Amino acid sequence: MxxxxxxxxxxxxxxxxxxxxxxxxxxxxxxxxxxxxxxxxxxxxxxxxxxxxxxxxxxxxxxxxxxxxxxxxxxxxxxxxxxxxxxxxxxxxxxxxxxxxxxxxxxxxxxxxxxxxxxxxxxxxxxxxxxxxxxxxxxxxxxxxxxxxxxxxxxxxxxxxxxxxxxxxxxxxxxxxxxxxxxxxxxxxxxxxxxxxxxxxxxxxxxxxxxxxxxxxxxxxxxxxxxxxxxxxxxxxxxxxxxxxxxxxxxxxxxxxxxxxxxxxxxxxxxxxxxxxxxxxxxxxxxxxxxxxxxxxxxxxxxxxxxxxxxxxTGDTRGAVEGTLSVVTGGGSGIGRETALLLAAEGGEVVIADIDLGAAQKTADEITGSGGTARAYALDVADSDAFARFAATVAETHGVPDIVVNNAGIGLAGALLDATDAQIRRLVDINLVSVATGSREFGRLMVARGLGGQIVNLASAAAFTPQRGLGAYAATKAGVLLLSESLRAELAEHHIGVSAICPGIVDTNIISATEFAGATGDNQERLRDRMNGMYRRRGFTPDRVAVEILDAITRNRAVVPVTIEASVGYRVYRFLPALSRRMARTSLF
Structure with missing residues (x-):
């Protein structure tokens, strides 16, 4: 002894x-x-x-x-x-x-x-x-x-x-x-x-x-x-x-x-x-x-x-994320909302952040009303300092999350030549910089805790399907995809998985807030209505994306094309890039 x-x-x-x-x-x-x-x-x-x-x-x-x-x-x-x-x-x-x-x-x-x-x-x-x-x-x-x-x-x-x-x-x-x-x-x-x-x-x-x-x-x-x-x-x-x-x-x-x-x-x-x-x-x-x-x-x-x-x-069967703590940004609507609901239904506690606190609270109320545990926070993901404070608050109040879903995002359509600096900066700040901020702030906490975890970043099929009229948006989502792939390599030794989710055409409310570069007044609304109609006709709902996100979390999947057009586009871009570039010349609106 x-x-x-x-x-x-x-x-x-x-x-x-x-x-x-x-x-x-x-x-x-x-x-x-x-x-x-x-x-x-x-x-x-x-x-x-x-x-x-x-x-x-x-x-x-x-x-x-x-x-x-x-x-x-x-x-x-x-x-x-x-x-x-x-x-x-x-x-x-x-x-x-x-x-x-x-x-x-x-x-x-x-x-x-x-x-x-x-x-x-x-x-x-x-x-x-x-x-x-x-x-x-x-x-x-x-x-x-x-x-x-x-x-x-x-x-x-x-x-x-x-x-x-x-x-x-x-x-x-x-x-x-x-x-x-x-x-x-x-x-x-x-x-x-x-x-x-x-x-x-x-x-x-x-x-x-x-x-x-x-x-x-x-x-x-x-x-x-x-x-x-x-x-x-x-x-x-x-x-x-x-x-x-x-x-x-x-x-x-x-x-x-x-x-x-x-x-x-x-x-x-x-x-x-x-x-x-x-x-x-x-x-x-x-x-x-x-x-x-x-x-x-x-x-x-x-x-x-x-x-x-x-x-x-609490039950004889165990949910897929039973006992975990998740953070979902943009959780007040669309894919974020459905993901938060599914994670809660599978036994997890969920922290929901959204720039619209009322929408986040509505999601949280639906979870708690069904016997789950959720908390809503107001967060402008484009404000990096506010994001850092939010991460610290979550860790202090609820603990270090096991799962982080960086979902918040916006759209920008129209010709790149018509886009303003302000539109592009806002797009980059929300779609790309906020994902880097969320991954960094929560990733540091996960590494320090030493218990692994999963970071899920919402990219898009646009990340690998170049498309006329979506160049700036596609660039931010391509950045999210490559950021996620690189971060996955960085965090592997800490047993933290990173997944990039790449949906195709999904019927969410992102289109209603999408700006069309160079369009004003009635023309702006007309273009939105046309694009909204196309997404509604596609009929792929956000709850189906949430199922893919849950699968990515449980299986630690790296890149997840969602919808058939995303899966096809992913393979065409990888194996037939010239065809992908030719297809990009077709305008969707």
Whole structure:
């Protein structure tokens, strides 16, 4: 044990049915108690970087589960069944706290805590549960049986993906092979290198105990004692303990889909999907501690923070953007409005910005009237300083958004030679500069947070279909397209996706506000009416664009031509540019 760890922990022993468990305490014993439960092949050392953060405000307790570290290791597999491990957890809680404790658990620590919280009377000992990288095996068994019983392409893909990710557990349950494998090497440096490769951890991030080699072999009994029994004959039980499920979307062992049926078995479930790997206590200890504190304090106070409120799961099915925060500019009408409505319907909280506050508020009211969460703000996206203040306000009031949709835009038609400097500057400021501003301001916040995200920028089919009478407008949208492609490359290392949406002819109210360069009075209205009529006859509504935007968010698509004319135009411009230029000579109005 390192000297810093010795300074942190106070050691004691808790005995249950003759098995001695090594228990380690830190922090003020009068504070609420948080019990930390490790998994394979770790010991209480897993919490080396998390425990000091939690100990600033809680009485923190970690223990080596039976078979690991300084705790006893009974012979055979039967002593390692989940019921025994859950009873150990209850014994530790009873020994260290007179009131129900909060539990944060990882990997097999989470698996055994799931067994505990689904045991009758768990509420008397456990006040809340933060589950990290460890499913309830009975829930998982039920999930797998249902997927294989109704093998739709999606269900089969999810099941096979999880089977492939869990293939190592088959080897772990063999009687001799894993012992030979784990007995062949000095594992501490190998284990650190493995975690560096799959998690990006530095050598100092991984605090292994001196018993690592023994623990790797001893811990195999957890697999042999439990996996086949619970997966092949699941007994899925429910819990009333408030539970936060942290789902690591880059987990090498567990696919996110296996947690989708958890709402069936929990009266109070919160879920946060993080773009992180399996060993979160090593790779991002401050992030894990932050989420744990946020949840525990929300449970203690009964007043959830904005982040916790978004993470609440309210139904048996999970929306495509459940628990996320989105910002949509130009959300008072058209594509922006329909996108905001769809994101809210899919479980997200939405911040709606528009130069017309009344229109933004109307969209927000429709969302809240349907049980969603939304807030409206007035914003002139052409005012870069105001945009920066808006981004700061959103981050301070609601949190850093997970999704940003830079949708606000205007049109300008007519010959470029007839356009004024003022018209072109306004067009560029709103259509291009504001997109750069929104991407920059929110992108910086996303990078600093370190949890990825998605930026969606509204370009147009005009970005790749040169057209007589739309040159200035097309130039701004081409700028948005190339800006988005370049920004996507810049932000990839931060796991922030950038999508450019390129609709064709869509029936929105943008035409009613479009200026025709060189036209005045009645002629201006006549041209607008003609163009409006063409867009209405096309009949492609903005809600259909919103569906494509949602798909771009969930699949991190780079360039999304919307409508058949956009798809055709995209390919013609790429493969037959001369034809594209010839087609541009045809006037639309």
């Amino acid at each position: 390192e000297s810093s760890e010795r300074d942190l922990w106070r050691r004691r022993t808790v005995t249950r049915d003759g098995v001695q468990l090594a228990v380690f305490e830190a922090g003020d014993t009068d504070a609420p108690t948080v019990v930390l439960v490790h998994g394979w092949p770790d010991t209480h050392h897993l919490w080396t970087h998390v425990a000091p953060i939690l100990a600033r405000r809680y009485h923190v307790v970690a223990y080596d589960t039976r078979g690991y570290g300084e705790s006893d290791a009974p012979s055979g597999d039967a002593p390692y069944r989940l019921a025994e491990l859950a009873a150990d957890l209850f014994a530790v809680i009873d020994a260290v706290s007179d009131v129900p404790a909060h539990v944060v658990a990882h990997d097999w620590g989470s698996v055994q805590t799931w067994e505990a919280v689904t045991t009758a009377g768990a509420d008397d000992r456990i006040a809340s549960f933060v589950s990290v990288s460890g499913p309830n095996l009975d829930h998982l068994g039920t999930w797998a049986r249902e997927k294989l019983a109704r093998p739709t392409p999606t269900a089969l893909r999810q099941a096979l993906s999880q089977i492939a990710s869990s293939a190592y557990t088959v080897m772990f349950q063999l009687p001799v092979v894993p012992k030979v494998f784990f007995g062949a090497l000095g594992w501490a440096p190998v284990w650190r290198q493995f975690l560096h490769r799959v998690e990006g951890t530095a050598p100092g991030d991984v605090a292994v105990g001196p018993t690592l080699h023994h623990d790797m072999i001893s811990g195999l009994r957890y697999y042999r004692a439990n996996i086949r029994a619970h997966l092949f004959s699941p007994d899925a039980r429910s819990t009333t303990v408030p539970t936060l499920e942290i789902v690591n979307t880059r987990d090498i062992a567990l696919r996110s889909a296996i947690f989708d049926n958890t709402p069936r078995y929990t009266d109070g479930l919160w879920r946060r999907d993080l773009p992180t790997g399996h060993w979160l206590p090593y790779s991002r200890p401050e992030l894990l501690a932050e989420n744990a504190v946020d949840f525990i304090e929300s449970i203690i106070s009964g007043e959830p923070s904005a982040t916790v409120a978004r993470a609440r799961v």
